Amino acid sequence: MTAQQPFLSLRNLSVGFGPQGAIRAVRDVSFDLEAGKTLCLVGESGSGKSVTATSIMGLHKPGSAVVTADRLRLDGRDLLSCDEAQLSGLRGSLMAMIFQDPMSSLNPALTIGFQLREALQLHEKVSRKAADARVLEILQWVRIPDAARRMNAYPHQLSGGMRQRIMIAMALICRPRLLIADEPTTALDVTVQAQILWLLSELQREFGTAIIFITHDLGVVAEIADDVAVMYAGTLVERGSVHDIFERPSHGYTAGLLRATAEFVPGEESLGRLEEIPGNVPSFSMLPKGCSFVDRCRFAAPSCHERTPDWRQVAEGHDTRCDQPIDDARAASALRETMI
Amino acid sequence: MTDTSPLLAAENLVRHFPTGKGQIVHAVNDVSLSIAPGETLALVGESGCGKSTLGRMIMALDRPDKGSVRLLGKDLARMGRRELHSARRSVQMIFQDPSASLDPRWSAEAIVREPLDNYRIGTPAERRDRVLYLLEKVGLRPDQAKRFPHELSGGQRQRLGIARALATRPRLIVADEPVSALDVSIRAQVINLLCDLRDEMELSLLFISHDIGVVSHISDRIAVMYLGRIVEEGETATVLNAPQHPYTAGLLESVPRPRPSQRRQRAPLEGDPPSPITLPSGCAFRPRCPIAVDLCSHSVPPLAATVPGRRTACHRAGETTLQETSHV
Numbered sequence: 001m002t003a004q005q006p007f008l009s010l011r012n013l014s015v016g017f018g019p020q021g022a023i024r025a026v027r028d029v030s031f032d033l034e035a036g037k038t039l040c041l042v043g044e045s046g047s048g049k050s051v052t053a054t055s056i057m058g059l060h061k062p063g064s065a066v067v068t069a070d071r072l073r074l075d076g077r078d079l080l081s082c083d084e085a086q087l088s089g090l091r092g093s094l095m096a097m098i099f100q101d102p103m104s105s106l107n108p109a110l111t112i113g114f115q116l117r118e119a120l121q122l123h124e125k126v127s128r129k130a131a132d133a134r135v136l137e138i139l140q141w142v143r144i145p146d147a148a149r150r151m152n153a154y155p156h157q158l159s160g161g162m163r164q165r166i167m168i169a170m171a172l173i174c175r176p177r178l179l180i181a182d183e184p185t186t187a188l189d190v191t192v193q194a195q196i197l198w199l200l201s202e203l204q205r206e207f208g209t210a211i212i213f214i215t216h217d218l219g220v221v222a223e224i225a226d227d228v229a230v231m232y233a234g235t236l237v238e239r240g241s242v243h244d245i246f247e248r249p250s251h252g253y254t255a256g257l258l259r260a261t262a263e264f265v266p267g268e269e270s271l272g273r274l275e276e277i278p279g280n281v282p283s284f285s286m287l288p289k290g291c292s293f294v295d296r297c298r299f300a301a302p303s304c305h306e307r308t309p310d311w312r313q314v315a316e317g318h319d320t321r322c323d324q325p326i327d328d329a330r331a332a333s334a335l336r337e338t339m340i
Numbered sequence: 341m342t343d344t345s346p347l348l349a350a351e352n353l354v355r356h357f358p359t360g361k362g363q364i365v366h367a368v369n370d371v372s373l374s375i376a377p378g379e380t381l382a383l384v385g386e387s388g389c390g391k392s393t394l395g396r397m398i399m400a401l402d403r404p405d406k407g408s409v410r411l412l413g414k415d416l417a418r419m420g421r422r423e424l425h426s427a428r429r430s431v432q433m434i435f436q437d438p439s440a441s442l443d444p445r446w447s448a449e450a451i452v453r454e455p456l457d458n459y460r461i462g463t464p465a466e467r468r469d470r471v472l473y474l475l476e477k478v479g480l481r482p483d484q485a486k487r488f489p490h491e492l493s494g495g496q497r498q499r500l501g502i503a504r505a506l507a508t509r510p511r512l513i514v515a516d517e518p519v520s521a522l523d524v525s526i527r528a529q530v531i532n533l534l535c536d537l538r539d540e541m542e543l544s545l546l547f548i549s550h551d552i553g554v555v556s557h558i559s560d561r562i563a564v565m566y567l568g569r570i571v572e573e574g575e576t577a578t579v580l581n582a583p584q585h586p587y588t589a590g591l592l593e594s595v596p597r598p599r600p601s602q603r604r605q606r607a608p609l610e611g612d613p614p615s616p617i618t619l620p621s622g623c624a625f626r627p628r629c630p631i632a633v634d635l636c637s638h639s640v641p642p643l644a645a646t647v648p649g650r651r652t653a654c655h656r657a658g659e660t661t662l663q664e665t666s667h668v
Binding site: 044159160161189190191192193194197199216218219220222223243246247258260261262263264266267273274275276277278281296 | 386387493495496523524525526527528529531532535550551552553554555556557580581590591592593594595596597598599600601603604606607608609610612613
């Protein structure tokens, strides 16, 4: 290897559940993430985003999942060869995760201060007094007003947005270098979502944390991502910089998702009809032969039914898993067809 | 009946719920709105702003503490049981979660047929035909008529909910977040279906949603709610392009746009919406408002016409400073 290794590197990560891992919820997922950058993992429900994330964290119940990969390395460590005790030591200090519903991750019977202190003292030998100081500091970082008093509050006494700030504080208190955020703003109102997204990017600038942000909301992706990886039916179909993905999508699914999103742009006339992606997401037991998206793809060729496409590079840092990648000319002619 | 009279008119609706601890949730505070035949009105706001409670009162599923709902000129509260039963035929509802609003033990066919049986519409043979016609209309295949809700996908279940709502040939459909539980690729299908059916059957639609993108596509008019009150109302394109209320402006600015080259530089609105139990004095938006003045803390701004067809509840509406805070 000539260049320096990426901070996080996945090659052909696959995860199966059930007997012998027969239900393959994630197949051959590969991507890299540089330190201090944000990767958005985009896809619809059941596409395997969360399973990919929990596999990196090693959070599957022992014996419940079969995780295989050619490579799963974080900061030079091979996570696949780590045992549970080693992983447990890394969680919190090197990598941390926040979830959609903070209420289900916080203990309702313990104060915010206690739970944050516990998260810190699990990994670092610090006195009670020093721990309290660190808790207060991180609460101020996540912009909890009146932080000293709030340390004695219970989760139910806080609003949804405040609780998510507490979760972020708990995840960041040991200064992990990787934060995985699984739909952290989906349950929040848009005005509060905007605050949390802004807070995350501010903290990232300050602490240099790499972020994997899982979402189904393309608007959120455009707002925060450096790089984007698009998942469909358990596998990655396209990855590239946020500008490549939004401005030059090359996979039929990515292009379809972008055009199916109802967006409001001030000053622009809204189009009468949204473009649909026909059909439904296939279930894992009934994946079509060849490309998983073939039955819904407007650009599908006969060969797409035959074989699973390999990765191909469409531009520097922009790869697609499609044998008929969209180029501008073809997209333009397809668009004309829909107009008629 | 003339075409100018509204299909539905709600006047000064108030609905408060006791919490059981001697406190009161001010869910809806003095809301008036009307919907013309064939019109789509979008009710927009964040969670807890009272939009669903308002929808339920319009459906006569809940009674207002004060105020009235008139359907085709008749006050729902003054109707007897039988009259209300027949009035409900012309107002139907589509719910957010299709799996929670469809009986899991009934087939698709039985679910769509039930309102026809209930209102004794047509002969049994006619009902059977109507069910098949409706299923086809919403894009379900004939072989799916015998399926149970759990055998259908989320999008198909929502199509079934739409077929059921259409069964009695209603004049008005109240759709409470009908696409927010659906995946993006399915959402577009259901929105297009709703628009097509509305146009074809000349339906009025009260579309309750928090999704500005969806609302900009589907609605003629928009009413923005904040803490139980409508703060701004008007034609959709005008409101979205030139909001007059600072909350509308902040809400629009908060919606993430799928344009990576146009990122925001900061969060547009600070703070959380206050609890509907302890409302702030004066204007409920005052604690978060960037342009609040003294007057706002002791007087509730009335929802007043600013230009024809446009109402805003802000003491500072129409001042130039407000235009500057709204986005370009």
